[in-house]
Amino acid sequence: QVQLVQSGAEVKKPGSWVRVSCRVSGGPFSETVSWVRQAPGQGLEWVGRIIPIPGITNYAQKFQGRVTISADTATGTAYLDVASLTSDDTAMYFCARDNPTGSYVWGQGTLVTVSS
C-alpha cells in the first residue's frame, strides 16, 4: 500500500526559504508526485509536479522561478523548496501521488508558517 509521509511543521522568517519533504513508501518511485498548498480557510492550489524518473518538473506559472521540486530516487523522497517567503506563503503543503486515475494518495500535510 502506497504511503506518503511528509516532514514536520516549519516556522520561517519573511525572505527565507523552506524545504518540505515527502517520502514515498510501498510502491515504485516512478509515478508523478504533485505538490498542492492550501492557505488557511482557502481552497486547494496546485504548485507543481515531478516525474522522479527522469526528473521532469512542471510548475504553476505563479510559482515559476521561486519554487523548486526535486527527487532523490535512492531514498524515494520528493522535495519542495520555496524561496523568498512572504506571509502569503503561510499554508498547509500537501504532496500527492499521481497516476492516470488522479491524485490517489496524499501525504498528511506540512504546515509552513511565515512570520517575523
Place this chain on the structure above:
Amino acid sequence: SYELTQPPSLSVSPGQTARISCSGDVLSNRYAYWYQQRPGQAPVLLIYKDTLRPSGIPGRFSGSNSGTTVTLTIAEVQADDEADYYCQSVDNSLSYAVVFGGGTTLTVL
C-alpha cells in the same frame, strides 16, 4: 488563464441528493476529477476521468459530464458527507498544469 467555477456552498437534508457543478472551458476536452476534503484532513479522490470511481468509494458518489460542465452527485446524503468538495482538471497547455475549482462546502442540515 484556465478557471473552474464551483458554487461556494450547498445545503441539503439527510437522505436527499446533492449535486455540485463545476464549469470551465477546459472541461470540453479534458477530464475532471473530484476530491472530498474533511476539516483538518488531506483530500480524498472521489471520481476520476469524469465518471469513474476508485475502489473503496461508495456508489452513492457519481460523476457526469455535459460539455463544459461536470457534476458530482451524492445520493442519499449522510451527515458524514459534510465536507469541502473540489473539482480538478488540467489546462490546455503543453505542461498540463493542474487547475482546481474554488471548492464547494456541503452542509448537511
